[in-house]
Amino acid sequence: xxxxxxxxxxxxxxxxxxxxxxxxxxxxxxxxxxxxxxxxxxxxxxxxxxxxxxxxxxxxxxxxxxxxxxxxxxxxxxxxxxxxxxxxxxxxxxxxxxxxxxxxxxxxxxxxxxxxxxxxxxxxxxxxxxxxxxxxxxxxxxxxxxxxxxxxx
Numbered sequence: 078x079x080x081x082x083x084x085x086x087x088x089x090x091x092x093x094x095x096x097x098x099x100x101x102x103x104x105x106x107x108x109x110x111x112x113x114x115x116x117x118x119x120x121x122x123x124x125x126x127x128x129x130x131x132x133x134x135x136x137x138x139x140x141x142x143x144x145x146x147x148x149x150x151x152x153x154x155x156x157x158x159x160x161x162x163x164x165x166x167x168x169x170x171x172x173x174x175x176x177x178x179x180x181x182x183x184x185x186x187x188x189x190x191x192x193x194x195x196x197x198x199x200x201x202x203x204x205x206x207x208x209x210x211x212x213x214x215x216x217x218x219x220x221x222x223x224x225x226x227x228x229x230x
Contacts, residue, residue: 079123080219081114082203083141083177084130084210092127092139092182100144100178103211104152105160107172111211116147116173118213125177126214126222128203129186136188137222145176183226197221 083103085091095101106112125141149170152160165171193204198221202212214222 078120079118080126080214080216081119081123081143082126082128082137082201082212082214084128086131087129088131091129092179095127095139095141095177095179096182098179100176102174102176104150104174106150106174106210107160107162108209108211111209112173114211114213115175119143119147119175121146124180124219126219130210134186134188134190136186136191137183137226138186139182140180140223141177142180143175144178147173147175150174183223184229185226187222187226191225192222195221195225 090101103115106115121143123143125143126137127139127141129135129138149167150160150172152158153162153165153170153172154167155161160172162171189203192198192201198204198218201214201218202209
């Protein structure tokens with residue numbers, strides 16, 4: 078089992094949207110490293126930290142889990158989609174996605190600034206200014222962030 082952090086802009090898709098829908102496809106990833114994590118390393122039931130990016134403040138807001146095997150991202154074949162890629166075809170898909178399911182919304186958001194202040198999280202790609210929308214998290218980092226999110230101040 079691997080642990081993950083997945084970023085989304087809350088104006089496009091928020092933890093509340095996921096809670097309402099229960100599950101969603103994580104489509105539109107157009108970075109090869111993030112794609113490869115989903116395609117080759119994610120597995121059903123892997124836990125996910127749900128991260129609101131481009132928010133004020135950005136931070137971890139909840140939990141999800143991977144709920145499907147990877148499959149081709151069909152938005153790459155839709156010419157009307159913002160994620161269209163003429164080099165991707167159903168016969169030779171270039172982009173992949175997984176489904177994620179809602180697990181929980183934390184009592185509070187753990188901001189990026191707060192995460193950066195925790196020495197044990199210094200090695201996380203997120204606090205190292207990684208722009209990846211899908212990134213691995215160690216089990217220890219995952220547990221620490223969940224503990225922080227459940228602390229009511």
